[in-house]
Amino acid sequence: MKVELENLFSIDESSQDQVINVYNRHGIAIGAPEIRKRNLKTKFNPIFTLNEDVTYEKVAAVYESLEREFGIVSIGERFYFEFSDLEYEWAPLFTLNSTGNSPEMFLEDKGTLFSLSTHCKNCGLMDKEQLSPIVIDTSHMKGRHLVHVSGYWVASEELVALLKNEKLEGFEFLEVIHQGPEQGKQPAYQIIPTQILPSSSQDRVKLYFATEQPPCSCGLNGVIKGPDIxxxxxxxxxxxxxxxxxxxxxxxxxxxxxxxxxxxxREVIIKHGISREVRGEKDRNFGPKDWLFDPVLIK
Incomplete structure (x- = not known):
């Protein structure tokens, strides 16, 4: 697995060579962006690999230099995890990160009942226990097999039938409550796993954004966790x-x-044409309705 960090900010075209030199002199090799328009700000989005040589300390030093020398203070950050073909083949489990390359896969909760308690007083993270079926506007399920609602997966009637026909196991279905116009109402069901995995390896990568505050002492908020191991x-x-x-x-x-x-x-989803074979966010096959599965790594 390879970890990449993408930066995104704007610069004057005349400054691009000097900005590239800032990265290079800190030991981070990047190339020039493609210039589409002249005399305008250039969207600059270098992507580089984090490893034992390119560390957080180097990244933070680059940001300090960009601010001091060019006044660049607003830098976007995004992590990518790239997996080898063997890691896809060997993985017995996958994390599902997207059921469509679109924000429409995330539905708003419309009134599910939860009991709440404070998990961390420093960052305010809350524990919640579900007390009622999920409540959503199921009309948004039309044309979608699976959506994400507040940490839970909700399946369409068609997907439920497919999973039963393929004899997949280890979960139960709970019908959700529709909240919204009756026109377009769809049957939909929360997928509830009946098993909990063993604890994962402590070798899992833990990252954070150098442009933001350090992670909370609880070890959860502010931490970007890499793939499960x-x-x-x-x-x-x-x-x-x-x-x-x-x-x-x-x-x-x-x-x-x-x-x-x-x-x-994952194989059932691909076999029945719900998603094409997609391997990573930067896969050119990753279309608006494709499902993005990341492999679990095995030691």
């Missing part, structure tokens, strides 16, 4: 196709248990 022996007796992780994830406000899916689940 498991020891082979811990998954040897695993059966089923859908699982909760043992560790907590969060959406910036609430904690939830992430759902992981089996290799067979």
């Amino acid at each position: 498991y020891h082979q022996e811990d998954l040897a007796a695993l059966k089923g196709d859908v699982f909760y992780s043992a560790e907590w994830s969060h959406d910036g406000r609430y904690l939830y248990k992430k759902t992981l899916f089996s290799k067979r689940f």
Whole structure:
């Protein structure tokens, strides 16, 4: 697996060579962007690999130099995780990051009942326990097989039928409550895993944005976690196709248990044409309705 960091900011075209030199003199090799228009600000988005040579300390030093020398203070950051073909082939489990290259896959909760408690007083992360079926406007399910609602996955009637026909196991369905206009109402069901995975390896990559405050002392807020890593022996007796992780994830406000899916689940989705074979966000095949699965790494 390779970890890449993308920066995004604007510069004057006349400054691009000097900005490239800032990266280069800190040991980060980048090239010039493609210039589409002249005499305008250039969108500058270098992408480089983080490793033992290109460290957070170097990245922070680059940002300090860009601010001091060019007044660049607004720098966007985005991480990419790139996997080898073997990592896709060996993975028994996958994390589902997208069921369509579109923000429309994320639906707003319309009134699901939860009990809430404070998990961390420093950052304000909250624990929540679901007390009622998920409440959403199911009309937004039309044309979509699976959507994400506040940390939970909600499936269409068609996907439920497919999973039953393919005899996938390890989960239950709970019908959601429709809140919205009756016209366009769709049957939809929350997928509830019935199994929890063993604890993942402590070798999992943990990142943060150098442009933001350091991560909270709780170890959750402000931390960008890399792909899950498991020891082979811990998954040897695993059966089923859908699982909760043992560790907590969060959406910036609430904690939830992430759902992981089996290799067979992914193969069924591809076999039935719900998604094409996609390997990473930068895959040229990644279209507006494709599902993005990241492989779990095995030690």
